Amino acid sequence: MARACTAAARELIAAKNYIAGLERNIAAADQRIEAAKTELAKLTEINELEKQRAAKLEEVIAAEREAKDALFKLKEQHEKRIAKLEKSLSRSRKFTLILGVAAGVGILIAISK
Numbered sequence: 001m002a003r004a005c006t007a008a009a010r011e012l013i014a015a016k017n018y019i020a021g022l023e024r025n026i027a028a029a030d031q032r033i034e035a036a037k038t039e040l041a042k043l044t045e046i047n048e049l050e051k052q053r054a055a056k057l058e059e060v061i062a063a064e065r066e067a068k069d070a071l072f073k074l075k076e077q078h079e080k081r082i083a084k085l086e087k088s089l090s091r092s093r094k095f096t097l098i099l100g101v102a103a104g105v106g107i108l109i110a111i112s113k
Helices: 004-113
Strands: none
Touching: none
16 A cells, blocks of 8 residues: 555656646746737837838839929920020021121122222
8 A cells, every 4th residue: 555655646746747847838838929929019010110111212202203203394394495595596697697798798899899
């Protein structure tokens, strides 16, 4: 009977140690779960910040596109103005050339008299 009691006592101690080990594993699992929850909350916050940043970048891109379009329009306006001025200058040069030739002819006629 003493052996049976000793065996039962050993089995009881082993069972208690096993339960204590399981409780430590459960506590460790709880810590891992809390750590994962904390990380998930931080990642969710980071995700929200990244969404906000992406929205701001989209606004910047839209503004840059508008500015670029305005620059193209301004460039086009100036190119048209340059073409108009060049055309006007060409006419002025022709007119000046004609006046110059006429003046030259007039001088030659006056000298020849």
